[in-house]
Amino acid sequence: MTEWFAMVMGAGLFVLMIPIIYRIFKGPTGFDRILGVNVIGTKTAVLLVIIGTLYGRVEMFVDFALTYSLLNFVAAIVVSRYLNRTISLKEMEAREKAKGGAKA
Amino acid sequence: MKILSLIPIIAIGGLLLWAAQDFPKWGDVESPASKSPVSSHFIGKTGVDTEVPNMVTAVLADYRGFDTMFETVVVFIAGMAVLAILKGSTRGNSRRKDHEVEAEPDLIVTNTVRLIVPVIQIFAFYVLAHGHVSPGGGFQGGVLMGASFILIALSWDLEKAVSRFSIERCMIVAALGIVIYGGIGLLSMMLGGEFLDYAELERVLPVSREMARYHAMLGVEIGVGFTVTAIMFALYANLSSEGSLKQGL
Amino acid sequence: MTDHSMICLLAAAVENGEVGFLPLKIIGFASGVVGLIFFLGTAVGMVRFPDFYTRMHAAGKGDTLSTMLMLGGFGLVTMEDFSVGSWLLLIKILAVILFIYLTTPTSSHALMRAAFEDDEMPMTEDDLKKSKRKGKRKK
Numbered sequence A: 001m002t003e004w005f006a007m008v009m010g011a012g013l014f015v016l017m018i019p020i021i022y023r024i025f026k027g028p029t030g031f032d033r034i035l036g037v038n039v040i041g042t043k044t045a046v047l048l049v050i051i052g053t054l055y056g057r058v059e060m061f062v063d064f065a066l067t068y069s070l071l072n073f074v075a076a077i078v079v080s081r082y083l084n085r086t087i088s089l090k091e092m093e094a095r096e097k098a099k100g101g102a103k104a
Numbered sequence B: 001m002k003i004l005s006l007i008p009i010i011a012i013g014g015l016l017l018w019a020a021q022d023f024p025k026w027g028d029v030e031s032p033a034s035k036s037p038v039s040s041h042f043i044g045k046t047g048v049d050t051e052v053p054n055m056v057t058a059v060l061a062d063y064r065g066f067d068t069m070f071e072t073v074v075v076f077i078a079g080m081a082v083l084a085i086l087k088g089s090t091r092g093n094s095r096r097k098d099h100e101v102e103a104e105p106d107l108i109v110t111n112t113v114r115l116i117v118p119v120i121q122i123f124a125f126y127v128l129a130h131g132h133v134s135p136g137g138g139f140q141g142g143v144l145m146g147a148s149f150i151l152i153a154l155s156w157d158l159e160k161a162v163s164r165f166s167i168e169r170c171m172i173v174a175a176l177g178i179v180i181y182g183g184i185g186l187l188s189m190m191l192g193g194e195f196l197d198y199a200e201l202e203r204v205l206p207v208s209r210e211m212a213r214y215h216a217m218l219g220v221e222i223g224v225g226f227t228v229t230a231i232m233f234a235l236y237a238n239l240s241s242e243g244s245l246k247q248g249l
Numbered sequence C: 001m002t003d004h005s006m007i008c009l010l011a012a013a014v015e016n017g018e019v020g021f022l023p024l025k026i027i028g029f030a031s032g033v034v035g036l037i038f039f040l041g042t043a044v045g046m047v048r049f050p051d052f053y054t055r056m057h058a059a060g061k062g063d064t065l066s067t068m069l070m071l072g073g074f075g076l077v078t079m080e081d082f083s084v085g086s087w088l089l090l091i092k093i094l095a096v097i098l099f100i101y102l103t104t105p106t107s108s109h110a111l112m113r114a115a116f117e118d119d120e121m122p123m124t125e126d127d128l129k130k131s132k133r134k135g136k137r138k139k
Helices: A002-026 A030-055 A057-086 A089-104 B002-020 B037-050 B055-065 B063-085 B107-129 B138-155 B158-164 B167-190 B198-203 B209-241 C003-014 C022-048 C054-075 C085-117 C123-137
Strands: none
Touching: A002 A030, A002 C022, A002 C054, A030 A057, A030 C022, A030 C054, A030 C085, A057 B107, A057 B138, A057 C085, B002 B055, B002 B063, B002 B167, B002 B209, B037 B055, B055 B107, B063 B209, B107 B138, B107 B209, B107 C123, B138 B158, B138 B209, B167 B198, B167 B209, C003 C085, C022 C054, C054 C085
């Protein structure tokens, strides 16, 4: 019963991750992609607990889930910090184009 | 161009997947890894020799102690090399890049980090000390501990983190980790055994030979944790600010 | 031999939910399914919403709540007996829930702020009308 529940939940999570992967692939801005990666990273903690339930070693996999959610948080903070401290991406592209134009 | 570069990637990936079919199956008795006497020796003897339930930790810190010690030394040397290269590189240049702007630390992020960092550090100690029973150990605990300092540097700025844990102190702590590791090995040599033969520590510890190995493994893991923590933070601080230790990423 | 088969039968019965803590399991299953429904909302919002800030609204809220509900459900489902080990497991899962409760909204906020300072403007009503007209013309 528990194993069936874990399998159904895992399959449901996998199916529902497909739209988010579509958004990561297509996302008009870089922030959309980062947001999608963040969502999937949070869901990976749940997936790890599901895998632990299937293997019957939840007490081991919960540690992994905690570590994974921590690293996911660090990744989001790194990206936002970097984009906060630099000029906007559009301006950067414009400058690179101007440089390329000058060289050409 | 992107699509063109996709073709060799798919070809190499397919080649690797095709080659992976030749691997022995999961839990195959006939595979070389299961046939060799070494693995059966470890599986049979680890619990008897050291009383450590987690075989990986026992192999890493006891049977293969030399290897792990010099791995730690490699980590230390990597940190030293980055410091040596970056320390004087930005002396003449102006520090500000043309694409950087001023940014204040965010109120919500700093308050969350203030709440979370102690929890992460306690969890790092748990991973470090619980490495005998569950997955974990010195390297993993050290990485978590270093991540907590990196989180401080990210949410405020690098000066705040460096004022807590300066680079000089980083290097002292990193060297101390190796001294702890080598010291345990030397102590067991002085007590009459070989280098890193922890069982001889029973003469100073009030426990049996097996438990002496158990506790010496914990000491070794603590040394590894010291080195990895300090080098993680020193690498981040130097690489993100190109050696100037100002502002950071 | 009989003892062994008795133990097997008992284990099968506990596994099927006939003996043991059925109410806890039912609550766990229900909260897991509710979490899946909230995650469906997140997935649909990520695809259908027009600009970054509305997508972030869907992702931030639905993701946090659904993750917490699913993890809580699994914490209750894996609570086989009330021994020390299972209590420890439940406390660890609660720690993961607390961690996600703190970090996911914070990372959403940090991303939102980074996007706003990166001159990513929210979509106004006029933009929406324009994009609708464009879509109609294409059709």
